[in-house]
Structures are given as C-alpha cells and as structure tokens.
Amino acid sequence: MEKKMIITIGRQFGSGGYDVGRLLAEKLGIDFYDKELLGRAAKESGINPELFARADEQPTNSFLYSMSLGTVGLHTGFMATPDYLTNDKLFTLQSDTIRTIAEEHSCVIIGRCADYVLRDHPGLVSVFVHADVERRVARVMDRAQMTAEQARQAIKKTDRRRSSYYNYFTDRNWGGVDNYDLSVDVGRVGVEGAVELIAKFIELTR
Numbered sequence: 341m342e343k344k345m346i347i348t349i350g351r352q353f354g355s356g357g358y359d360v361g362r363l364l365a366e367k368l369g370i371d372f373y374d375k376e377l378l379g380r381a382a383k384e385s386g387i388n389p390e391l392f393a394r395a396d397e398q399p400t401n402s403f404l405y406s407m408s409l410g411t412v413g414l415h416t417g418f419m420a421t422p423d424y425l426t427n428d429k430l431f432t433l434q435s436d437t438i439r440t441i442a443e444e445h446s447c448v449i450i451g452r453c454a455d456y457v458l459r460d461h462p463g464l465v466s467v468f469v470h471a472d473v474e475r476r477v478a479r480v481m482d483r484a485q486m487t488a489e490q491a492r493q494a495i496k497k498t499d500r501r502r503s504s505y506y507n508y509f510t511d512r513n514w515g516g517v518d519n520y521d522l523s524v525d526v527g528r529v530g531v532e533g534a535v536e537l538i539a540k541f542i543e544l545t546r
Contacts, residue, residue: 344463345370345446345542348454350506350514353498354476354483354491356526357469360534361448367535368542371447381437387430395430397451397505431509451502455520456510465542468520469534471527521545 347364351357358374365372373380378396382389435457441447442458449458455466471479473495480491506514517523522541524534 343546344442344461345546346442346454346458346461346464347448347538347542348458348464348466349448349450349469350455350467350502350520351451351469352471352476352515353495353502354480355469355471356479356531356534358450359531360469360524360526360538361450363531363535364538365448367539368446368448371441371445372450373441373447374450377434377437377441377449377452380441381434384437384440385433387433392430392434395427397502398427453506453509456506456512465522465538465545466520467538468515468523469526470515470523471525475527 345368347361347368349357349361349364351360361374362372375393375396378392379389381387382392431453434452438449438452438454438457441449442461442463446463455464458464473492476495477488477491480486480494481488484491484494486494503514506512512519522538524537526534529537
C-alpha cells in the first residue's frame with residue numbers, strides 16, 4: 341500500500357497560502373482541507389459548527405460560547421460545565437479530526453497547527469508560505485477591496501493572531517525555520533511556482 345502523503349501549509353496572511361494549497365491538492369489529485377475541517381470536527385463531536393468557526397485559529401484559552409449560544413448539549417448527551425467549550429477543548433477535538441483524516445487518505449491541510457498535530461506522521465511534509473509585506477498588501481487590497489492602510493492593519497492583526505494561536509498550542513515559534521520541511525517565498529516564485537516547487541520537493545523526498 342502506498343504511503344499516505346499529508347502536506348500541511350502554514351501561511352502569512354495575504355501570502356497566497358490558501359491558493360497554493362488548493363492548487364497543490366488539485367495537481368496531486370488529493371483532498372484539500374481548510375474550513376471544511378471545522379465542519380467535519382463539528383459533525384464528529386456533535387458540537388454546533390458555529391463554536392468551531394468562532395474559535396478558529398484564536399489563541400484565547402477562555403472561549404465560552406455555550407451560555408451565549410445555548411448550544412451545549414443540543415447535539416450531545418453532555419451537560420454544560422463552566423469549562424466545557426474552552427478553546428483548548430475545541431483544539432483537542434479539531435486535532436482528533438486532523439489525525440483521523442490523515443489516517444484515511446492523502447491530503448493538503450491549511451493552518452490549524454496541523455504540522456504540529458501530525459508531527460509524528462510518516463507521510464508528513466510541512467510547508468510555510470510567506471511573501472514580502474508589499475506583495476501581501478497588494479494581494480489583500482485586491483482580494484478584500486481594502487485600502488493600503490486597511491490591508492496593512494489586517495495583515496498585522498491576522499499574523500499576530502495566527503502566531504499567538506500556533507505558539508500557544510504548540511510551544512513552538514510560528515514561521516520558525518526549524519518547524520517546517522520547506523519554506524516558500526511566494527513573492528519570489530508566484531503561486532504557480534510555489535505549487536511546482538512543493539511538488540518537486542515531495543517528489544525528491546518520498
């Protein structure tokens with residue numbers, strides 16, 4: 341049986357990491373998971389998907405939505421307790437789903453500390469996608485119809501959130517070179533070039 345291939349992609353906001361992951365999955369003929377992962381985690385745990393969506397890549401350890409949304413126990417047999425739906429527990433449930441998916445089939449997974457969760461998986465290739473700030477600003481301006489200043493603020497805020505989330509749950513440094521098999525500057529090679537580069541890396545290391 342062919343060894344499963346799991347590619348995880350960490351990314352700076354506005355770097356094109358999502359597009360790189362989606363196109364790479366298409367090129368390799370394997371599944372692609374971004375927010376789809378949240379829906380599956382919600383389904384498997386019986387918890388309202390909105391809880392996972394709100395906590396998505398959020399570093400705070402005190403996210404309690406059960407009281408405000410009135411959803412705890414709605415789809416499960418559990419009673420609400422004060423710490424039932426902290427971000428830590430949602431992260432644990434999400435991580436369980438990531439591991440299940442990795443055991444089922446080859447895929448590309450975007451963000452959500454998947455590189456750390458699957459660090460012992462024999463088929464893992466972990467990638468970090470980045471680009472210079474000006475290219476990222478231009479991309480966010482185009483995609484989100486923002487001004488340059490708005491794009492800069494969005495980049496700063498989102499990168500800080502992703503970094504805090506990753507560092508909190510993994511005890512590693514987000515974007516740190518030692519955490520990934522490959523780091524790709526999309527600003528230098530473009531989205532399509534990044535896809536080709538990652539695919540070639542996989543070919544050389546499998």
